[in-house]
Amino acid sequence: MGLSSSIIAIAQGSDVRALVFLILNLLIRNFMTPTDFGLGVLASYFANTIDKVIKLNGNDESPEPQLKEDTEVHKARKFRTFDARYGIPSALDDIEKPLVSILIERNPSTHYNLPCVVIESRANGEWYVMSKGNISFQGSGGGLSHAKSFISKLKEKNADIGVWVYDNSLVDDLSNGYTLWPEIKGKGIPLRSFIEDDASWKEIVEKATAMSY
Helix, strand or coil: CCHHHHHHHHHCCCCHHHHHHHHHHHHHHCCCCHHHHHHHHHHHHHHHHHHHHHHHHCCCCCCCCCCCCCCCCCCCCCCCCECHHHCCCHHHCCCCCCEEEEEEECCCCCCCCCEEEEEECCCCCCEEEECCCCCCCCCCCHHHHHHHHHHHHHHHCCCEEEEEEECHHHHHHHHCCCCCHHHHCCCCEEHHHCCCCCCHHHHHHHHHHHHHC
């Protein structure tokens, strides 16, 4: 193999240092001629240029592909919830004078600020959640009608009712059975001391207060 052909073959490789080393060996072995000397200088320049490019890139190896991390959190449902539209569940028939907490979401998730309800037994501490989206203290439709009927049945059981404003995320997690009531109990603001920042809250306060107290 001639010197020129050897240089071309070596240049196809990826190791710059090996390229320079082999070119020097070939030059020595072939008794450098003027032509070979010129090719050697050219090869040296070519090797230095490649080396500088590699250093600018910070690495002479191809970067490993980065795996995309799955950041989505899948929540597990921990307990079943009930539907306030169908009244008080039969499972709660034996609860007398229950303690009731109505949790209204701070920001409207639909056109309204939807509440969910927690019913607790004073006797044994058991608690049950009525999921949100079934009653409302706004408007004049079915949600308001269900709220009046449901709260009326609670009052028949001599329930003590408190109405609170909670962050949406807490209401959602409780309503979906992701978060246990004892974990978020006490993290809300009493409705009648909540600082109203929207005109819609006037309607909520008036209707919830009229029904619950």
